[in-house]
Amino acid sequence: MNAEIMAVGTELLLGDIVNTNAQYLAKELALLGIGIYRQTTVGDNEDRLKKALDEALKESDIVITTGGLGPTPDDLTKEVSAKVFHQELVIHEPSKRVIESYFRNNDRALKNGNLKQAMFPESALVLDNPNGTAPGCILLGPNNKFIVNLPGPPREMIPMFEDKVKPFLLQFMDHTIVSKTLRCIGLGEWDMATRVKDLIDDSVNPTVAPYAKDGESILRITARAKTEEEARTMMAPVEEEIRLRIGDYIYGTDEDTLEEIIGKELLAHNRSIAIAESITGGMIASRLLSFTGGMSKVLHEGFITYSDAAKVKYLGVSEETLKAFGAVSEETCREMAEGLHRETGREVCLVSTGIAGPTGGTEKKPVGLVYIGIYMDGETKVFKRYFTGDRDRIRLRTTIAALDYLRRLMKGLEIEE
């Protein structure tokens, strides 16, 4: 079973609002195991809407529209959908009564346009709308194809889909769909695709698909089965195989975040952490503190040591080291981490120094050169990286890399240099 998702509305077409309905419906249909052929956005224009519906019904069994069910002459979705199936609109008495009572209760005069919202083809399955005035409907056409007309506002559309359309669609399904997301850091999209390429290419059920987001690489395993349990059983060996190949890069699954993984690890072992940031200037601490699970138990203080003098004063970096090697060097980074431990006594001390640009780079030390230092268990490790991008991109990638090195060290994982 295939579907097309069609948003109707000039305000969407011209970019006045973002089409979040398409994302919601796409996710829901995918979970139901309904293939999504295409998503389309068309304006409030009868000819174009009719053409789009005709085209969509050539390829898909279901077209789900959002928007264009209102009382104004611009609102054409239901009228055009009926026309596509050669059906006439008549008054739907229950909807008429609901609309009349709505206007009575709100002391507003009922106008002709409002009753337009109570007109449906006789064979339509009308979907009442407890959150607005426009009911939706399911129109049945030739060849077992159908069109579902839903209202545009998400707070009306989502409950209508959830409560009425989903149960209707489930009648036709004999299976369920389950997905699991594996979240990776430190492995480019291309590297990841290469290492698990055969698993991606050969995957049918379960399928394996890669994508990238905010500096992370993501792999999604999806299985279709009679029951959720069966789907999970089918997915387990695929996940196991992926973990054998790139397990060290996988920091979490589904809704996990890096700060959550680190926060939980610190809390579980009752290890406190201090942070001193030069290039990232607060970004690492800020990110760790966005974890909601009780960071105040383990993160008590941090420093932004942006100038050389601050590195000397708060972390005890020696002026000789700064003079001989510069603020962006392995030596300074090491002294920052060790000095932070001396100053705070924290079990884990994480520091950053680097050149975020746009100025300040040299041939030997270009913009994007970064050192990350971690003191832990009596030992200090310093990692050197080069990042590309603008100032904030370099700072963000430094933050992600710093958190990932820390995750690996705490979990005793190997770190490639």
Add this chain to the structure above:
Amino acid sequence: MNAEIMAVGTELLLGDIVNTNAQYLAKELALLGIGIYRQTTVGDNEDRLKKALDEALKESDIVITTGGLGPTPDDLTKEVSAKVFHQELVIHEPSKRVIESYFRNNDRALKNGNLKQAMFPESALVLDNPNGTAPGCILLGPNNKFIVNLPGPPREMIPMFEDKVKPFLLQFMDHTIVSKTLRCIGLGEWDMATRVKDLIDDSVNPTVAPYAKDGESILRITARAKTEEEARTMMAPVEEEIRLRIGDYIYGTDEDTLEEIIGKELLAHNRSIAIAESITGGMIASRLLSFTGGMSKVLHEGFITYSDAAKVKYLGVSEETLKAFGAVSEETCREMAEGLHRETGREVCLVSTGIAGPTGGTEKKPVGLVYIGIYMDGETKVFKRYFTGDRDRIRLRTTIAALDYLRRLMKGLEIEE
């Protein structure tokens, strides 16, 4: 001139990410006076993509695609676009050199898939990508139709459209479109709309449109005219009228950021700043340091004083004050700001304390209660606010409010309480 906007990517089709690119492009094309016929989203599937492109080119003069330019075999947009125009791909030497040097600088081995990103039809206009590895292109086809292939990530797509595609499209236009954005803080979208409602409603050319983004309110003035100069002359009196009504809330225009305005103000008056953050935990410092204009001259150090003990140790907050009033109180906030000045001697000292949640709130001090303290010119001011939203939203709104209070104080503007 008509365009279709086409997003390519299974992750979009299945609803893993929201298609914000379509909104951006729709707005930009509308401003250029290019009609938008339709927006489409298709998956990474050669046949369907080809069919969608063929259909789109029947109705539209331009198809703008986003996504599918990466190195993996899944990335097909450029290949299929060329096929639609019966063009062959060849190596584009300048792009090849850029990709090779990227891999050299990152000590990574170049693989065949990566060079796929340097393949273009010979007649293509290649659009280099300073923000990523995938260049875009403009393909010219029969009947003066063309396809523009842009990368999927907004931070790569937007500058490429702005810097390369827009000037290309403007060649075909007999008018120019000029916009100016006024950026406001501290004034809700609704308040702003009310105070300038008539200017918005009655606007034709120039138009005035409000929108909200990342805690800011934005007003955009747009004029269409034969020349940029003419457009700017038309816009000037409109801007003047807006500034008369809500001038104090406008912190900047166009690409200005709050951190830039503050950074420039500090640098201009050679005032140094120190920051101590509890609730925001590095977010304020991190944001100030994203300004590229030389913050190292004025921002030398900062503290994350998350625990009570850190507030005592680094800022000299008295234990009695903490005991009597708590860490989230006007008294503690004032001592934080004054202590930070004593410790660092900086001319401007900015501090934050508050309850970000989700736990830790009480009836008297609910989640979202925040104090912001600013020491300047021998005086300490403390501002109390209540913010709603989740933990990170409260922290972000605190950061923006803190920076805006600082801006107002430095500029001698009135502050409503």
